[in-house]
């Protein structure tokens with residue numbers, strides 16, 4: 001019977017020459033959507049397009065603007081943390097993306113998920129990360145602060161984990177508005193962000209915040225509107241307040257002598273949250289001010305600048 005004869009046996013199928021044209025077409029069908037999803041910055045991918053984005057350096061902030069028609073939430077992922085978009089026009093959304101102070105250099109992918117979590121469309125955009133340029137600073141501190149006993153080491157590790165857990169999620173409500181502001185009255189910087197810290201002669205870490213000069217008891221303000229998510233005495237940072245400003249933006253205030261807010265409080269820009277002090281690992285009273293976006297530690301001065309530019 002002709003029908004039966006046309007049905008290839010296992011053996012005859014193996015011997016059949018490979019149809020190269022067909023194989024190539026199949027490969028392209030798989031590859032094209034993949035290549036479209038990973039398109040260079042500035043190129044459009046169907047109804048979604050990345051309007052503006054720039055490459056980034058360690059510890060800096062990139063503003064990305066996109067157009068898409070999906071309904072919120074629109075979230076992004078970078079540096080193993082989350083950020084969220086806010087509406088800036090018809091089908092237009094903007095987000096601030098942080099590149100961590102210790103981010104790996106070279107080409108990295110920003111992941112954007114459009115619409116609801118379930119069945120969300122995902123897009124990937126490459127960004128080139130370069131090394132930041134930071135100076136050096138030397139300090140002499142108590143030996144136990146440089147090489148703490150193992151019990152203290154595990155406490156420090158636990159506290160880092162806690163802070164990471166609290167500051168790497170993006171809450172969808174945008175509480176911050178306008179430009180962030182310096183949290184002290186004089187705004188006098190005593191140590192820049194990112195400087196390589198040399199403790200008792202050995203290079204140890206990069207300064208993950210901005211130090212603002214001030215005497216114990218001087219007022220500390222919230223740099224923007226947000227919700228207090230932590231008020232805790234930490235080993236290295238001393239009394240520390242963390243504020244969630246929404247969309248993945250957080251600020252932290254360390255070495256405080258007094259904390260006058262509690263977890264859950266919603267504070268406005270300029271609300272008094274505590275007083276400058278010398279708690280934790282310090283050589284004298286000052287405010288250590290930290291900014292985080294999508295879990296990445298970024299320059300607080302850049303946060304002021306980036307939000308000022310967005311707000312016009």
Ligand SMILES: [Zn+2]
Nearest residue numbers: 209210211288
């Ligand atoms: Zn500091």
